[in-house]
Amino acid sequence: MxxxxxxxxxxxxxxxxxxSYEVVSEGRRMADGLGCPLTAVIIGSGVxxxxxxxxxxxxxxxxxxxAPELEDYRTDAYTNVLAGWLPTADPAVILTGATAQGKxxxxxxAARLDAGLAMDCTAVALQGGVLTCTRPMFGxxxxxxxxxxxxxxxxAVRPNVMRITESPKESAVEKPAPQLGEIRTAVVAKMMExxxxxxxxxxxxxxxxxxxxxxxxxxxEDLAAALNGAVGASRSAVDEGWRKHxxxxxxxxxxxxxxLYVACGISGAIQHLAGMSTSKVIVxxxxxxxxxxxxxxxYGAVGDIFQILPAVTAAVKKLKG
Amino acid sequence: xxxxVLVKQVPDTxxxxxxxxxxxxxxxxxxxWIMNPYDExxxxxxxxxxxxxxxxxxxxxxxxxxxxxxxxxxxAMGADKGLLVNDPQAEGGDALATARVLAAAIKKLPFDxxxxxxxxxxxDNYQVGAAVAEFLGIPHIAxxxxxxxxxxxxxxxxxxxxxxxxxxxPLPALFTTQRGLNEPRYASLPxxxxxxxxxxxxxxxxxxxxxxxxxxxxxxxxxxxxLRLPPExxxxxxxxxxxxxxxxxxxxxxxxxxxxxx
Numbered sequence: 001m002x003x004x005x006x007x008x009x010x011x012x013x014x015x016x017x018x019x020s021y022e023v024v025s026e027g028r029r030m031a032d033g034l035g036c037p038l039t040a041v042i043i044g045s046g047v048x049x050x051x052x053x054x055x056x057x058x059x060x061x062x063x064x065x066x067a068p069e070l071e072d073y074r075t076d077a078y079t080n081v082l083a084g085w086l087p088t089a090d091p092a093v094i095l096t097g098a099t100a101q102g103k104x105x106x107x108x109x110a111a112r113l114d115a116g117l118a119m120d121c122t123a124v125a126l127q128g129g130v131l132t133c134t135r136p137m138f139g140x141x142x143x144x145x146x147x148x149x150x151x152x153x154x155x156a157v158r159p160n161v162m163r164i165t166e167s168p169k170e171s172a173v174e175k176p177a178p179q180l181g182e183i184r185t186a187v188v189a190k191m192m193e194x195x196x197x198x199x200x201x202x203x204x205x206x207x208x209x210x211x212x213x214x215x216x217x218x219x220x221e222d223l224a225a226a227l228n229g230a231v232g233a234s235r236s237a238v239d240e241g242w243r244k245h246x247x248x249x250x251x252x253x254x255x256x257x258x259x260l261y262v263a264c265g266i267s268g269a270i271q272h273l274a275g276m277s278t279s280k281v282i283v284x285x286x287x288x289x290x291x292x293x294x295x296x297x298x299y300g301a302v303g304d305i306f307q308i309l310p311a312v313t314a315a316v317k318k319l320k321g
Numbered sequence: 322x323x324x325x326v327l328v329k330q331v332p333d334t335x336x337x338x339x340x341x342x343x344x345x346x347x348x349x350x351x352x353x354w355i356m357n358p359y360d361e362x363x364x365x366x367x368x369x370x371x372x373x374x375x376x377x378x379x380x381x382x383x384x385x386x387x388x389x390x391x392x393x394x395x396x397a398m399g400a401d402k403g404l405l406v407n408d409p410q411a412e413g414g415d416a417l418a419t420a421r422v423l424a425a426a427i428k429k430l431p432f433d434x435x436x437x438x439x440x441x442x443x444x445d446n447y448q449v450g451a452a453v454a455e456f457l458g459i460p461h462i463a464x465x466x467x468x469x470x471x472x473x474x475x476x477x478x479x480x481x482x483x484x485x486x487x488x489x490x491p492l493p494a495l496f497t498t499q500r501g502l503n504e505p506r507y508a509s510l511p512x513x514x515x516x517x518x519x520x521x522x523x524x525x526x527x528x529x530x531x532x533x534x535x536x537x538x539x540x541x542x543x544x545x546x547x548l549r550l551p552p553e554x555x556x557x558x559x560x561x562x563x564x565x566x567x568x569x570x571x572x573x574x575x576x577x578x579x580x581x582x583x
Contacts, residue, residue, distance in 0.1 A: 017482075072486065075451070076460055098447075100481045104463045107451035111417060116542030119416075119446050132546065137444050141338045142347065145547040184460045185490045188476065192484035199482040205582075227583065238500075245466070245501035246480060251334045251442050252358050252500065260582045271334040277551050281580050283572065284557075294557050299575060301560045301568050311569030316583060319573055 003151075004037040005030050006091040008082070009054060010101055011044050012073075016053060018202050019097030022162040024057040026124065027095050029165070031060075033126040039063055039089055040171075043078055043178075045071035051173045058167035063089075065178045072187040073101045077180060079108045084179030086113070091152050093131065098156040099201070106156045116148035118155045122257070122278055131155070139251025139274030159201045160257045161278070198230040200247065205229030206258045208249055208276075212265020212286060212305060215242040219309035220264055226316045232256065232276075234266045250275035264305045268293030285309070322376035322470070324367040325427055326400065327437040327449065328360040330384055330391040334442055345545045356391045359438025361505040362498035366468060367436050368399045369503065374470060377401045379430055383411055383422050389521060396516035397508030403521035404430075410526045413538035416444070420452030422536050425529040427457060434475065435495040439464050450497040460490040466501040 007027035009020035024040050031038035040059035042050050044066060051062045065081050082105070086094070094109070096102040098120040110117035118133040122143075125132045130147060133155055137144050148154075200206060207224040209217050210233070217231065224231045233243035235250050249256055251271040261279035265286060266272060273296050276282065284297035285305050294300045301308055332338060333353040341348045356364075367378045380395040382388045383406045392403035404426060411422050427435065435457075437450035447463075454461035466485070467478035476489045480499045508516070526533055534540065560575070562568035577583045 074488070075463070100464055100479075103447045104451060107416075107446075107448040107463075108455055108461070110448065111420065111452035111455035114417070116415070116417070117446075117448060118543060119448060135445075136551075137548075138332070138338045138347075139334070139442060139445065140551060142340065143549050143551055144545050145549070147544050147546055149542050149544060185462065185488050187486055188489050189487035190484070191486070197483065201482060245499070248500065255445075260576070260580070269335070270337065274334075281576075281582055282554070283576070294559075296554060297557045298554060298580070299560060299572065300557045301562075301572055303565060303568060307565035308568055308572075311565045312572060315569045315573040319577060319583060 003090060003092040004039060005034065005093045005095065006039045006041060006086070006089055007059065008041045008094065008096040010097055010099060011042065011047055011050055014044070014047060014050070016050060017099065019099055019102070019159040020054065021057055021164045022159065023095050023097050023157060024054055024059055025165045026157060026162040028058040028167060030093060030095070030124065030126065034092070034129065036092065037061065041065065043070055043081060055171045056166050056168050058169045059171045060169065062171045062173045064173065064175045066175065067178045067180060069180055069183060070178065072190070074183065074185045074187060075104055075108050076185050077183045078105050079112055080181035080183065081178040082109055083112050084181065085176055088176070094152050094154045096156050098158050102156055106154050110154050113152065115152050115154050116150055118146055118148055118153070120158050121155055122158050122161050124155060124157070136255070136278065139255060139271060140277045141274050158257060198228065200230045200232055200249070200254050200256055203230035203258050205260045206232045206249070206256055207262045207264065208232035208234065208266060209237055209264050210234035210266030211236045213237065213242070215240060217242065219306060219313070223262065223309050223313045223316070226313045234269070234272050263293050263297070264309060266293055267291045268296060322370060322374045322433050323431040324370060324376060324378045325430055325432045325435045326360070326363045326367045326378060326380050326395065327423060327435065327453065328364065328380055328382045328391055328395055329357045329441045330354050330382070330388045331357045331441055331443040334358065340548045340550070344547055347548070354387065354390070356394050357438050357441045359440060359442070359498050362500070362502045363436040363438055364395045364398055364400060365503045365505040366498065370434070370470065379404060381423060381426055383419055392521055393516050394508060396519045396521070397512040398506055399512060402519055405521065405523045406526065406529065407523050408525040410533045411537045413541070414536055415541045415543040416446040416448035417452055417542060418536045418540035420449045420456060421540065422526060422529065422531060423449065424453050424456035425531045426524065427453065429529065433492050437495060437497050439497040439499055450495055454495040459493050459495060461495040461497070462488045462490055463497045464499040465496045466499045468496065468502070
């Protein structure tokens with residue numbers, strides 16, 4: 001096996017994150033286009049069972065790098081085992097998700113391998129055997145089309161963008177011994193939010209609030225819950241202390257690409273628009289008909305969010321029965 | 322504790338960005354330039370550590386002569402000295418090429434800790450901090466919103482999707498900043514006056530002993546073929562209705578029937 005596509009999946013506590021299916025699906029399309037094999041890589045501790053799940057997305061081979069030391073993501077441990085194993089695969093392209101973990105791993109791995117890295121791509125096109133990646137810059141104010149020289153090429157794709165396609169295969173499963181190398185970092189605590197809260201960057205629906213909420217997010221949370229979505233916030237809402245930093249959408253916060261983005265009481269500062277411009281459909285609700293947010297929205301409603309949102313939530317619940 | 326802070330001068334996040342005539346770069350005139358917001362967090366954290374533990378804070382950047390403004394801002398906040406690598410050969414590099422220059426400059430400085438922004442909000446590469454640490458052979462921890470210094474180690478709380486993890490690493494180490502780490506101070510007037518007298522060195526690539534073929538535009542592996550503006554959306558469809566209920570009903574109807582999202 002040589003010069004194939006390697007798709008690096010991401011699991012946490014023995015469960016795949018959604019971006020894993022996106023990465024392997026995109027890897028399958030890319031490998032078909034390039035006429036080369038696709039290998040899906042799973043890294044963790046006691047993660048054998050995940051190999052069967054990833055076969056649904058069509059890898060030719062599944063490689064499981066499993067060791068107790070790999071239970072939690074650590075940059076040095078994960079970089080070491082990948083850099084140790086990758087030469088046997090000799091990939092032309094390494095794909096990963098541009099999550100907190102994937103971005104960090106891709107960055108360190110690129111330096112280790114002296115490989116070009118296209119970070120946070122929203123599209124990858126193949127023409128004449130050459131890959132052209134589209135990646136937002138300036139928080140989405142500009143889109144760059146880039147090509148990577150040399151081999152391997154590392155491409156980190158933005159979560160929630162690449163289409164998930166099932167194409168089950170009887171993939172071979174390999175379990176090479178991980179080469180752990182020197183690990184200097186230690187995870188000493190984990191503080192994860194409990195419950196089934198949807199993560200902003202993975203959410204299909206985001207309902208966001210801005211200054212117009214006056215800090216009252218209850219109607220926004222209610223609508224997000226009715227739509228099984230996540231709650232976001234503008235920078236001013238975060239600066240006011242109404243929401244935590246992790247909720248901030250924008251050029252200096254999270255960049256999101258949900259199917260539906262509902263902006264409530266958000267005027268549309270340029271740095272906020274940058275962070276949500278790749279959403280598929282944008283709805284704006286604002287009492288000011290001149291708010292810049294309407295120029296970037298697909299659907300707009302002028303009015304009081306405290307009157308409209310409860311009515312929207314009720315209508316959604318009625319529709320969903 | 323000798324701390325090196327990596328900073329970059331970037332266009333103000335409130336500014337419009339326009340594509341230059343060459344189609345592969347942005348128009349650099351008529352833009353307000355600022356210190357990358359994540360680097361402000363890095364400078365602030367370095368100053369707080371220095372205030373608590375003593376030591377020095379050196380601010381390092383690669384860029385045009387104009388980038389000295391950003392270094393001066395950090396000096397006015399309280400950093401001790403600045404170093405700018407300004408060299409036509411270092412210009413136009415991708416993240417790896419830039420990290421190579423930064424790592425070479427750091428190798429000539431005493432350092433226990435390096436602090437960098439998680440990303441620069443211009444090219445959004447999220448790459449330079451990790452690459453500098455790799456080139457220096459030291460551990461790094463990304464997206465840090467809380468820091469504690471222990472004896473010869475650093476303990477960082479790192480923001481991840483759905484929570485946080487706490488990671489320890491031996492010094493020397495590098496970490497990158499996440500919002501929530503601190504509230505950066507403003508430079509005071511006396512600080513600005515003092516900054517004018519603080520040392521700010523300017524060096525070239527050759528002085529750092531870096532192979533010019535591996536840095537700047539010549540060292541690029543990531544080649545920009547074209548820049549374009551985001552696709553324009555169709556004109557907004559304003560939802561009619563005399564009452565909030567009527568607006569809500571119509572909005573949910575179009576999202577269900579036209580957009581097929583609900």
